[in-house]
Amino acid sequence: MSDFYKPNRKPDWNYGGPRWRLSRSKIDLFEQCPRCFYIDNKLGTARPPGFPFNLNSAVDHLLKKEFDIHRAGKTPHPLMEKYGVDAVPFLHENMDVWRENFKGIEYKxxxxxxxxxxxxxxIWVKPKxxxxxxxxxxxxxxxxITTLDEDWHDGYKRQMEVYQWLFRKNGFTVSDTGYFVYANGNKDKxxxxxxxxxxxxxxxxTGxxxxxxxxxxxxxxxxDTDEIPPVGEHCDYCAYRKAARDVQQEFLSAKAKLGKESKKGLFG
Known part of the structure; x- marks a missing residue:
C-alpha cells in the first residue's frame, strides 16, 4: 500500500465520531455513489481519492495571491473588467478560514x-x-473553455451550489450566479x-x-441505517470491486475443482 492512500481511518473521523463533518466533497460522493459514501463515512474505509496534481494546486495558489492583491486594494481584477462583472474580491476577516481545507465555512x-x-x-462582492x-x-x-457542458462537470456545479447554500445559511446575501475562473495551459508556444x-x-x-x-x-x-445502500449508476469503483470479486471467485472455484479431480485420479 502506498503512503498516498490510507484506506482505514480512526473512528473519531467516522460518522458519530467527534471529528466527523459532512463536507462538500462528501455530499458529492453521496450523489455519485451512496454505497461508496456509506463504506467511507459509516464503515470507515475510504474510497481511493484522485491523485493530487501539484500543478493544479500551484495555479490555485497563484490565482489566490493575485486576487488577494485586488482584495487588499478593493479594486476589480482585470478579468472582472474584461467580462463586465461589477464586483471586487471580498475582504472579510474569515476569508483565510473559509479557504482552508478541513476548515472552511460551517453550518450546523x-x-x-x-x-x-x-x-x-x-468570494467576490457586488457594490450592494x-x-x-x-x-x-x-x-x-x-x-x-467557455462552457461546462460535459457530464463530469455536474460535480463542479454541485460544488458551486453547496457553497452558495452554506453562505446563505450563514446570513449572507448570495447571487444565484457564480463564476468559474478557468486557467487553460497554452500549448501553442x-x-x-x-x-x-x-x-x-x-x-x-446560475446555481x-x-x-x-x-x-x-x-x-x-x-x-442511520444498517443496510448498505445501492451502487451509484456510474460508479467505476463499485464496478471494479464487483468484477475483481467475481473473477477471483471463478478462479478459486476452478482451482478447487481441479484439485478434486486430481485427488480422484490418484485415489479413485
Whole structure:
C-alpha cells in the first residue's frame, strides 16, 4: 500500500465520531455513489481519492495571491473588467478560514444536527453587498473553455451550489450566479522556455440550491441505517470491486475443482 492512500481511518473521523463533518466533497460522493459514501463515512474505509496534481494546486495558489492583491486594494481584477462583472474580491476577516481545507465555512444543520462544511476558492462582492461564489479550475485543452457542458462537470456545479447554500445559511446575501475562473495551459508556444502560460476565461453558472436540504436529510437517513445502500449508476469503483470479486471467485472455484479431480485420479 502506498503512503498516498490510507484506506482505514480512526473512528473519531467516522460518522458519530467527534471529528466527523459532512463536507462538500462528501455530499458529492453521496450523489455519485451512496454505497461508496456509506463504506467511507459509516464503515470507515475510504474510497481511493484522485491523485493530487501539484500543478493544479500551484495555479490555485497563484490565482489566490493575485486576487488577494485586488482584495487588499478593493479594486476589480482585470478579468472582472474584461467580462463586465461589477464586483471586487471580498475582504472579510474569515476569508483565510473559509479557504482552508478541513476548515472552511460551517453550518450546523438543525434538522439533522450534522455540521456541514466547505472550503471555497474565492468570494467576490457586488457594490450592494451581494456575494458571488467563485471557483478556480485549471486544465490544458486545445480549444478555448467557455462552457461546462460535459457530464463530469455536474460535480463542479454541485460544488458551486453547496457553497452558495452554506453562505446563505450563514446570513449572507448570495447571487444565484457564480463564476468559474478557468486557467487553460497554452500549448501553442514555439518553445517551453521553462514556463507554462495560461489563458484565463470566466464562465458564469446560475446555481439552484433547492436540492441541498433534501440531500442532507437523505444522507442522514442513509447513515442511520444498517443496510448498505445501492451502487451509484456510474460508479467505476463499485464496478471494479464487483468484477475483481467475481473473477477471483471463478478462479478459486476452478482451482478447487481441479484439485478434486486430481485427488480422484490418484485415489479413485
Amino acid at each position: 444543520h438543525p434538522d439533522t444536527g450534522m455540521m456541514i462544511s466547505g472550503a471555497v476558492d474565492d 453587498g451581494e456575494l458571488i461564489i467563485v471557483d478556480y479550475k485549471s486544465t490544458s485543452k486545445d480549444e478555448e 514555439k518553445a517551453f522556455d521553462g514556463k507554462l502560460e495560461f489563458d484565463l476565461t470566466l464562465i458564469p453558472y 439552484n440550491t433547492e436540492w441541498v436540504d433534501k440531500t442532507i436529510l437523505n444522507i442522514k437517513k442513509c447513515l
